[in-house]
Amino acid sequence: MTPGGRIQAAIEVLDDIAGNRRPASEALKDWGRTHRFAGAGDRAAIGNLVFDALRHRNSLAARMGDDGARALALAAAAGMLDLTADALDAMCAVPHGPGALGEAERARLSGTPAAEAPWIAGDYPDWLQPAFERVFGDRAAEQGRALARRAPIDLRVNTLKATRDKVLRALERFGAQATPLSPLGVRIAPPGGFGRSPNVEREPGHGRGHYEVQDEGSQIVSLLAGAGPGLQVADICAGGGGKTLAMAAQMDNHGQIYAYDANMTRLRPIFERLQRAGVRNAQVLGAHETDRLEGLEGRMDLVLVDAPCSGTGAWRRRPDAKWRLTPRAVERRLAEQQAVLQEACRLVRPGGRIAYVTCSVLPEENGDRVSAFLKADPSFRLVPWTGLWAQAVGGEPPASADGSEETLLLTPADHGTDGFFLAVMEKQPET
Numbered sequence: 001m002t003p004g005g006r007i008q009a010a011i012e013v014l015d016d017i018a019g020n021r022r023p024a025s026e027a028l029k030d031w032g033r034t035h036r037f038a039g040a041g042d043r044a045a046i047g048n049l050v051f052d053a054l055r056h057r058n059s060l061a062a063r064m065g066d067d068g069a070r071a072l073a074l075a076a077a078a079g080m081l082d083l084t085a086d087a088l089d090a091m092c093a094v095p096h097g098p099g100a101l102g103e104a105e106r107a108r109l110s111g112t113p114a115a116e117a118p119w120i121a122g123d124y125p126d127w128l129q130p131a132f133e134r135v136f137g138d139r140a141a142e143q144g145r146a147l148a149r150r151a152p153i154d155l156r157v158n159t160l161k162a163t164r165d166k167v168l169r170a171l172e173r174f175g176a177q178a179t180p181l182s183p184l185g186v187r188i189a190p191p192g193g194f195g196r197s198p199n200v201e202r203e204p205g206h207g208r209g210h211y212e213v214q215d216e217g218s219q220i221v222s223l224l225a226g227a228g229p230g231l232q233v234a235d236i237c238a239g240g241g242g243k244t245l246a247m248a249a250q251m252d253n254h255g256q257i258y259a260y261d262a263n264m265t266r267l268r269p270i271f272e273r274l275q276r277a278g279v280r281n282a283q284v285l286g287a288h289e290t291d292r293l294e295g296l297e298g299r300m301d302l303v304l305v306d307a308p309c310s311g312t313g314a315w316r317r318r319p320d321a322k323w324r325l326t327p328r329a330v331e332r333r334l335a336e337q338q339a340v341l342q343e344a345c346r347l348v349r350p351g352g353r354i355a356y357v358t359c360s361v362l363p364e365e366n367g368d369r370v371s372a373f374l375k376a377d378p379s380f381r382l383v384p385w386t387g388l389w390a391q392a393v394g395g396e397p398p399a400s401a402d403g404s405e406e407t408l409l410l411t412p413a414d415h416g417t418d419g420f421f422l423a424v425m426e427k428q429p430e431t
C-alpha cells in the first residue's frame with residue numbers, strides 16, 4: 001500500500017471506532033479481515049496511525065478545528081512522519097488515498113497551534129480535569145502528554161529460569177536495554193513512524209519462560225509488595241497472573257501463593273504462564289471456590305489487591321480507552337475497590353500486610369480509597385514506600401509523582417513507566 005492508502009485506511013478505521021463505539025483493536029482486526037491484500041507492515045502502519053490519532057485526539061482536533069476521522073488522521077500523519085502540508089498533500093493525492101488537502105486543512109496544518117487548556121494539551125477527557133489538577137497541580141498537561149506517548153515493550157526477567165544478562169543478549173538485535181528502575185526489567189523502545197514492534201512472545205526465550213511482558217511500573221509495585229520465600233501470599237485480583245508470576249519468582253518456590261479472581265475467563269491464561277515460568281508453589285482458585293478462599297481467612301502474610309480500576313495509568317497502551325471512560329464507570333470501580341479491600345482485610349493475619357495497587361492516576365481510586373479504608377479500620381497503618389524501596393529495589397528512591405512519602409504514584413512523565421499506585425498497609429498484631 002502507498003502511504004496515502006494507509007492514511008485512507010486509518011480514516012476508515014477511525015470512522016468505524018467513532019461511529020460504532022468499538023475498541024480500536026477490534027476495528028483494526030476487522031479492517032484487516034476485509035482487506036486481505038494488506039501485508040503485516042501495512043497493518044502495523046495503519047495501527048500506528050489510528051493509535052496516534054487516538055492518543056492525541058484533543059490536541060489534533062484543536063489544531064484542525066475538526067474532530068472528524070479525516071482531520072485526526074491527517075494531523076496524526078503529519079506529526080508522526082514529520083511532514084509539511086505540501087509533503088502530506090503529495091502523499092494524499094494518489095489513487096486510493098484520501099485526496100488532496102483543502103485550503104482550510106493546509107492552513108491549519110501550517111499554522112501554530114494556539115495556547116490550549118490542560119486537557120487539550122495533555123490529551124485527556126475534560127471531565128477529568130479536577131482529578132488531574134488535584135493530583136498533578138500545574139503539571140497536569142505534562143503528565144497527560146506523557147500518558148499519550150507510545151509505550152516501550154517492557155519485559156520482566158524470570159529469575160527462576162534466567163538472568164537479565166542472558167535475556168539482554170538474546171534480544172540484542174531488537175535493541176533491548178536494561179530498564180533504569182527495576183532490577184529485573186528489559187526494555188525495547190517503541191518504533192517511530194510507521195515502524196513495527198518485534199513480537200517478543202514468539203521468541204524461544206519466552207517459550208522457555210525466561211521472561212514475561214510486564215511494564216516496569218508493574219514490576220516495581222510487585223517488588224515493593226514484599227513477597228518473599230516462605231510467606232503465605234494471596235493475590236486476590238490475579239487476572240492473567242502478571243503480578244502472581246512476579247511475586248512467585250520473588251518467593252523462589254518457597255511458601256505458598258494463592259491466585260484468585262472473581263472472573264474465571266480472566267484467570268484462564270495463568271495456568272500456562274505458571275507452568276512456563278517454572279512456578280511450583282502457586283494454587284489457582286476460581287470464582288466457584290470461595291470456600292477455599294474462606295479457608296485462608298486470617299492466615300495470609302501478604303494480600304495483594306491489584307484492584308479493578310479506570311486504567312488511566314495504562315493509556316499509553318490503550319489510548320482508545322481514555323475516550324470510552326465515563327464518570328459512571330469510575331464510580332463502579334470505586335465500589336469494586338471497596339469490596340475487594342474488605343475481602344483482603346478478612347484474609348490477612350495480624351501483623352500481615354495488604355498491598356493495594358491500581359494502574360490509575362486518579363486520586364479517587366488511590367489516596368482517597370486508602371484514606372477511607374484506614375479510617376474505617378484503624379487496626380491498619382501505612383508502611384511508607386520509601387523504606388520498602390530500599391529493601392526490594394535498592395538505590396535512591398525517586399520521588400512519588402504526587403509527592404507522597406507514604407504511598408507511591410509512578411507515571412510515564414516522572415518514571416518512564418505506566419501509571420501505577422501502591423499503598424502497603426500493615427495490620428497491627430493483636431496484643
Ligand SMILES: C[S@@+](CC[C@H](N)C(=O)[O-])C[C@H]1O[C@@H](n2cnc3c(N)ncnc32)[C@H](O)[C@@H]1O
Pocket residue numbers: 236237238239240241242243244260261262263266306307308309336339340
Ligand atoms: C487490574 S486487573 C488484575 C491484573 C492482574 N493482577 C495482572 O497483574 O495481570 C483486576 C482484576 O480484578 C478482578 N476482580 C474484580 N472484582 C473482584 C473481586 N471482588 N474479587 C476478585 N477479583 C475481582 C477482575 O476480574 C480483574 O481480573
